Amino acid sequence: xxxxxxxxxxxxxxxxxxxxxxxxxxxxxxxxxxxxxxxxxxxxxxxxxxxxxxxxxxxxxxxxxxxxxxxxxxxxxxxxxxxxxxxxxxxxxxxxxxxxxxxxxxxxxxxxxxxxxxxxxxxxxxxxxxxxxxxxxxxxxxxxxxxxxxxxxxxxxxxxxxxxxxxxxxxxxxxxxxxxxxxxxxxxxxxxxxxxxxxxxxxxxxxxxxxxxxxxxxxxxxxxxxxxxxxxxxxxxxxxxxxxxxxxxxxxxxxxxxxxxxxxxxxxxxxxxxxxxxxxxxxxxxxxxxxxxxxxxxxxxxxxxxxxxxxxxxxxxxxxxxxxxxxxxxxxxxxxxxxxxxxxxxxxxxxxxxxxxxxxxxxxxxxxxxxxxxxxxxxxxxxxxxxxxxxxxxxxxxxxxxxxxxxxxxxxxxxxxxxxxxxxxxxxxxxxxxxxxxxxxxxxxxxxxxxxxxxxxxxxxxxxxxxxxxxxxxxxxxxxxxxxxxxxxxxxxxxxxxxxxxxxxxxxxxx
Numbered sequence: 056x057x058x059x060x061x062x063x064x065x066x067x068x069x070x071x072x073x074x075x076x077x078x079x080x081x082x083x084x085x086x087x088x089x090x091x092x093x094x095x096x097x098x099x100x101x102x103x104x105x106x107x108x109x110x111x112x113x114x115x116x117x118x119x120x121x122x123x124x125x126x127x128x129x130x131x132x133x134x135x136x137x138x139x140x141x142x143x144x145x146x147x148x149x150x151x152x153x154x155x156x157x158x159x160x161x162x163x164x165x166x167x168x169x170x171x172x173x174x175x176x177x178x179x180x181x182x183x184x185x186x187x188x189x190x191x192x193x194x195x196x197x198x199x200x201x202x203x204x205x206x207x208x209x210x211x212x213x214x215x216x217x218x219x220x221x222x223x224x225x226x227x228x229x230x231x232x233x234x235x236x237x238x239x240x241x242x243x244x245x246x247x248x249x250x251x252x253x254x255x256x257x258x259x260x261x262x263x264x265x266x267x268x269x270x271x272x273x274x275x276x277x278x279x280x281x282x283x284x285x286x287x288x289x290x291x292x293x294x295x296x297x298x299x300x301x302x303x304x305x306x307x308x309x310x311x312x313x314x315x316x317x318x319x320x321x322x323x324x325x326x327x328x329x330x331x332x333x334x335x336x337x338x339x340x341x342x343x344x345x346x347x348x349x350x351x352x353x354x355x356x357x358x359x360x361x362x363x364x365x366x367x368x369x370x371x372x373x374x375x376x377x378x379x380x381x382x383x384x385x386x387x388x389x390x391x392x393x394x395x396x397x398x399x400x401x402x403x404x405x406x407x408x409x410x411x412x413x414x415x416x417x418x419x420x421x422x423x424x425x426x427x428x429x430x431x432x433x434x435x436x437x438x439x440x441x442x443x444x445x446x447x448x449x450x451x452x453x454x455x456x457x458x459x460x461x462x463x464x465x466x467x468x469x470x471x472x473x474x475x476x477x478x479x480x481x482x483x484x485x486x487x488x489x490x491x492x493x494x495x496x497x498x499x500x501x502x503x504x505x506x507x508x509x510x511x512x513x514x515x516x517x518x519x520x521x522x523x524x525x526x527x528x529x530x531x532x533x534x535x536x537x538x539x540x541x542x543x544x545x546x547x548x549x550x551x552x553x554x555x556x557x558x559x560x561x562x563x564x565x566x
Contacts, residue, residue, distance in 0.1 A: 073111050073123045077146030085146060090216065090239060091283040093127050093144035096177050099287045100140065101131035109163055115155025123147060125180070126156045128163045130172070133294050139167035142177040145217055149181035152223065156184070157194025164201040171300035173210040175290060178227060179217035195222045202229035207402035210297045214286050215240040215276070220264075228275060231399055232293060232351065234286050235266040235279045242269060242276075274355040274392060296349055296363040296370045297403065304404050310368030312344040314543055321535035325412075325451050325476040329483075332378040335360055335410060338450070339373060342366075342539045348373065351396065356388035361396040366408070367543045372400035375410035376461070378451070385457050386417040387430040394437035401441035406546055409447040409462035414483060415454050431460060432565040439466040440562060444549035446470045448538060449477040449520065449529070464528055469552065470545050472538070473520035473529045480518035484510035487517070 074094065076082055082092050091099065097106055108129040114122050125147035130139045141160040143150040160176070167174040183191040205211060206229070213230035219242040227233045227242065235242075243264030250256050250263065262268070266279035280286045298306045318341040324333055339362065340346040348364035358380040362373050374393050376383030400407050416422070416431060438445070438460060446469060447462040458479065462468045473479070480487065488509040489496060499505035516522075523529045533541055 069112065069122070076123060076144045077148070081146035088239070089282065090179075092146065093142040093177065093179070096216070096283060096287060097127060097129075097131075097140055097142050099284060100175065100177075100290060101133060101138075102135065105131035106140075107131060109166075110159045113155060113159055115153060115158075124156055124159060125150050125152070125184075126159050128159045130163065130166070133291050136294070136299065137170070137172045138175055138294065139163045139172055140175045140177065143180045145179045145181075148184065150179050150217070151181050151184035152191055152194055153184035153187040154190040154194045157191075157198050161197050161201055164198070164205065167209055168201070168205050171209060171302065173212065173294060173297065173299065174205065175212045176214070176226060176230065178213060178215045178219050178223070180223055181218055182221045182223050192222065195225070199225055199229065202226060206231075207301060209300045210294075210403065212290055212293065214290060215242060215266075216283055216286070218260075220244070220246055224275075233269075233276045234289060235269060235276045236283060236286055237266050237279045237281055240279075241265050270352075271354045274352060274388060277351045278353065293349055293363075296365070298370070298405075301403050306370040306405075308365065308368045310344055310365065312367075314367055315540045317536040317539065318342070319536050321538060324535070325474065327476075329452065329478070332380075332382065334379050335375045335377050335383075335412065335450075338410060339364065339375060342542065343371075343373070344368065352392050356386070356392045358383055358386065359389040359393055361393060363405075366539075366546060369546065370405055371546070372396060372405045372407045373410070374407065374462070376413045378412050381417065382414050383412050383452070384414055384417045385431060385434070385460070386422055387425050387427045390427070390430040390434040390460075394433040397434075397437040397441055401437075401443050404443055406444040406446070406549070407438075407441060407462065408542060408546075409445070409468075411447055411449045411453050411458065411461045412451040413454065413457040413461055414452045415457045429565050431456070435460040435466060436562070436564050438462050438468070440564075441467075442552075442554040442556065444469055444546060444552050446542060446545055446549070447472070448542075449473040449479060450535075451476050451478060452483070453477060453479045454482050455480075467554075469549055470530050471528065472541065473523065473532050474535045474538075475520065475532060476535075477520040477523075477529075477532075478514060478518040479520055479523045479529070480514075484514040484518055487513050 085092055106129055110128055114124050125144050127142045127144055141163055164174055211230040213227035213233045215227055215235045217239055224242045241260045241264040247258050247263055269276040270279045280289055321341055339348055343364035343366055348362040350362040358377050360375040360377050364371055364373050397407055445462055459465050464471050485506055488506055492509055496505055520529055520532050524532055
């Protein structure tokens, strides 16, 4: 008869084997490359001692060593809050995804959805497990269904630490936020060899799908960081801004920043010369708690800033035109970036605060041919559809259609403030003069002097904020230095907001 001690010893051996993944040599090889192992990533992410593993002994491929699969799944806490996690283990068959790997991930994904907790995937995989054929594709399909079902219900965060190719890329793409390491990670649908065979292009993995490309050009990833440890730290920081799920309300914490704090510098931050820029991130730092915020996609469409911040301890989504980049104009990328961010905030009951300094949409044949009308409509749709509290602050330029789509009252904005420096009009003063006084301008001896004088007159008569305020389009004109306390009081008033929307399956957003 087998003793209990022998059974316990067997259990301990098997568990220790599982902890070794694909073997000590492979784990050592990863560490020598400066990468963390899958377990180390989990332990760096979660609170010490909080990880509870699920399906540690579940396997499904005869080629496996140590009877362990290529993913580690379970749950734990981050700063005391429960999350679920799946970490692909590159030391086991290159982290390849087969049916059992997918089943393990789907199990914890389902638990995350049932219990209303964020789900984090740590991706490091060579792709589909070829040995399993079409079964591996079924596994991807099952995983993608979970991403779709969980969208807008629980926050989803993906991090890419290594290869992510073929169908595997859609898991990070379907997540709410995606981070990458700067050197080792890449994502693409087809690799360099296939690209060369199909298009005769000679590209390497970095050019085709490296972090720099996805953070700066494609917009697939939100941020990239130097190494595994920094990515995991940033995930923890991001989680501190997020609610557990769509029913728990905007995340709130104790605030040690003065409710009534006023920054005199805000009164002088907007240049009198409308052609001069300034850094809108300085505005954000001076208004929100402790000058802190978490920016998303900072290098993609940087003419607009999207970030999460705290206002008197409560998480808010912040969108702001960036006058230092392309004068803060809206283009296709900026519109799509902002629209997706607004829809995330709305899904999770996070109020949206918009800082407006927008001269218009970026003109030109490239933008028009690229569908700026359609992409701008996405931003318009996202603002109009969102039912969370929406507050806008017009700092300077607010011209034409770009003003309308930037959270104005015309598209269901709740409260609109303006600074005395605001310019609200159909178009800029010089453009208006060129149309309204075309004949006089053509005949003027000094065209520049004529333009300048009449532009000043137009701005004074039509573009100043008091005109909009007199018609109720602006709720109040405020001193810039008072923006923080005014926003806090306004947000507190709006927290009980209720909005009736027509009954429908869903709208048809102009994708």
